[in-house]
Amino acid sequence: MAPAPRPRASGVLLHVTSLPSAYGIGDMGSAAREFVDFLHASGQRWWQILPLNPTEAVMGSSPYSSPSLFAGNPLLISPEALAAEGWLRLADLGGPAPDGGDRVDFEAVQAHREALLALAFERARPRLGAHQGFARFVATHGPAWLDDYACFTVLKARQGGAPWTAWPEALRRREPGALAALRRDEAPALDAVRFTQYLFFSQWAALRRHCAARGVGIIGDLPFYPCLDSADVWAHPHCFQLDPELRPTVVAGVPPDYFSATGQLWGNPVYDWEAQAKDGYSWWLSRLGHNLAWADLVRLDHFRALAAYWVVPPHEATAQGGWWVPGPGAEFLRAARARFPELPLLAEDLGLITDDVIALREDFGLPGMRVLQFGLGPDAGESTNALHNHCRASVAYTGTHDNNTSLGWFLDELGDAGRAALADYLGHMPARDDAAWAMVRLALMSPARLAVLPAQDLLGLDSRARMNTPAVPSGNWAWRLGPRDLTPALAQRLRHLCRLYGRA
Known part of the structure; x- marks a missing residue:
């Protein structure tokens, strides 16, 4: 007897920073729980987020360019939750806060959040030595990544923000004497970093419990490469x-x-896979396990690099002068499956995908991504991204965080010929106000077991709500929901379509 098919489901793509709040950026407080309640009310089983790692203004505040692949982003720590947990007083939150509008001002938010976290640490410091939760957190994560991240963060501040490659030789090389002196001389500053990470992971764990109570799973996101100026490479x-x-x-x-x-041209250092193979890819598997601990399913960014990855000489101005190098492929994924038998990964298989990438994904039973915006053009008949070519073992999207919104795509990118091709595929020309929901309906009716819908498409927003424009270094990642955007009527409309297409 054939096994029963896995149930069809759907979810919403929305990064935590895009939630509404009174403190200038979305965080892990009440608005996050209200969003999970909306997902539950609208029949959704999944919330897909972007990476939760720290961001830096100098890197455009991109969640894919972080000083740590393990640490959590302090900007996502909820001030109201800090007060509720007793780390701050309500009066501490009453000062000037960044504008709570529809765009994140990352520099203003960082200054505000750093001041609150510094105050919380000063209040907590006298009792931290006896705090069992903090002690367990440090004992669990310290040897794996937390101690390195704390040292990196404090040293970077001491060096005036200079990259670690420009630090004094003893610090660049992590000489034991230099690190011992740092731990002796900067113990309070190191504990402040550890405490901030404890707050982040405690709040994330609480939000995960709320998700579980509402039957909502988290789809996390694992960036493939770290930045050169990161605790990971150092x-x-x-x-x-x-x-x-x-x-x-x-x-x-x-x-x-x-x-x-x-x-x-990303500029990240690339892996020495031959060196990593010698110890069974232990570092890579540790970061994979770390991400699987804070999500139920993890999107593996740039999956194609496991088959072959593009390298460029470090002084090239563009990526055109690069070449392909074979990746670790099946050997790495066998090691990953030995450590994590269910291998709950979603392969980001977009871009230039060759037969070896497809074979690698299929051999390990990993779902890939099918993006409707890429498939609904003149070549729709043959495109793997077109609805009729979706396979069950895939995830259907209207668009991703790198795409325009569906309405922005319809208005600004398709042109007359593209809109005519879309109308031919749909059997009618969608009106402006219905273009985004026409795409939502296609994603939900897809044969793919899972469909994920960007929140901007549920709201029918144009290109002003786009999350990211690749190869454009500034002005990205800042869009936010309005506090009254997710209405009961919207939840009812989405739930109706999910029931219609067997996803509720």
């Missing part, structure tokens, strides 16, 4: 292709594609 240089002076011999990117005619 603490584990042997995992990367660096020269004897700890400089990258090649950097990461992708060749010319849908998003950029010159490719995307």
